[in-house]
Amino acid sequence: RLADLQGLKRGRLRIAMVTTAKYLIPRLLGEFCARHPGIEAELTVTNREKLLARLAANEDDLVILGKPPGGLDVVATPIADNPLVVLARHDHPLAGQKAIPPARIAEEPFILRERGSGTRRAAERFFAAQGCTLKVRMELGSNEAIKQAIAGGLGLSVLSRHTLALEGEAGLIQPLDVAGFPLQSQWYVAYPAGKHLSAVASAFIDHLLASQGHTAVNFPE
Template identity: 30%
Template sequence: MLNFNQLRAFYYTARHLSCTKAAEQLFITQPAITAQLKALEDSCEMKLFKRKGRRLVLTEEGAAIYEYAKKIFTMEKELEDLIQDMRRLKVGVLRLGTTKTYARYVMPTIIGRFHERFPHLKIQVDEGSSLEMIRSLLDLKNEVVVVAKVEDHPKVAFTPLSSEELVLIVSPEHKIAGEKTISVSELHEQPIIVKERGSGTRKLVYDLFAKQGLQPEVLIETSNTELIKQMVARGDGIAFLVRGAVAAEVEQGTLATVPLKEGPIYLDVSIAHLKDEHLSHAAKAFVDLVMTIPHLF
């Protein structure tokens, strides 16, 4: 078994052909270098140096071992540099999860800011429902996720970011489009298009109806926000989506919103990660950055 302290003493001595210079580079005494060299030679059962006058000369065996030692300590230096670059966020990968809606309407701003600050880091973005993204943390697929908080989990830490308003959207031609307000009970028989299972939006809508002792009359469920908006605009049904996802269509007049008599409803948006897992430098930098960006939603 090689002793790396002995090999290191040999490498620096062979590199400079001087025990004195090796001792200076390793910040130890010359007798300590000499002792390490003798121990290595004894372990290898061969002479690694010869003396020619006052000069050290590598033996054939010593020269062969030096070539391997040079590769080892060159790679050690490269590894040390890599670790330093990781600490300084000059290299690394951020594994990030979010919902399809946030991926389109929110994450470009966050990722853009992050890339400006840490241009050398690679970013891998995974999309799915809020529940799927929480499970991706537990499966160690993602380190950090930005989601609606669907449910608590003992292994997941949630840090609130903001609250998003959910709005009722209808076609401008729909019979309730001109109403000042409408109650949830009045929506009971309206065909409604809902987000997929595991979605924070879907859970909030079902909870809203459940408080009135009702079930929504579901026409279709989908993870595709654009499909929901298109179907609502055609008059196929009504839906609840976050205000930011429909702002452009409402302004253009292709969709209309109707306030609820029960008052506005909000979706809690959080950044989440595993409680007992150490965050990588890239993930920690992302969390710190997100917490400093105002008015994301």
């Protein structure tokens, strides 16, 4: 429709995303903006709990997060895999071992994300279900700060595999082969049910869906 095409010439797109998605979404947004140069994008990066509050208050055009809770009245479509892995410094004694039992991980000093983080929630749930209590040495509100702490020898952590997107898996910090990992999760693009989406927002959802698979980071098995 003409109105839609005009809408794509100019317009604003407000997206809020969980911290794990910032390793993927800006690249997809870059492609989208290159194709539609008149679009001005505004990105907010925060954790799951804060994002759910923004979603409930309808503060953004679109939000990108892990599976939204069942009780929330939202339209949510899966867009990409977000595997969570146990990360260690490359010279950690457990590096290179196969099928490490989760109980062994629980003996090591552990670095947790802040309260309200979906990554933290997934990690805590997994170890609790295994009957393990993590030895939490530190809480940090940033994936990048946690990577630096791991590199500094402060402990292990569970983070999205996408946090290694730029440095790869053969760098200073590496995933361990832990039984039950990677924890499988997915990102969804979501908005409140009944919301009228702008032409730009709909076009960006189409772009995310068209990019599924081939733009996601490919991980060696």
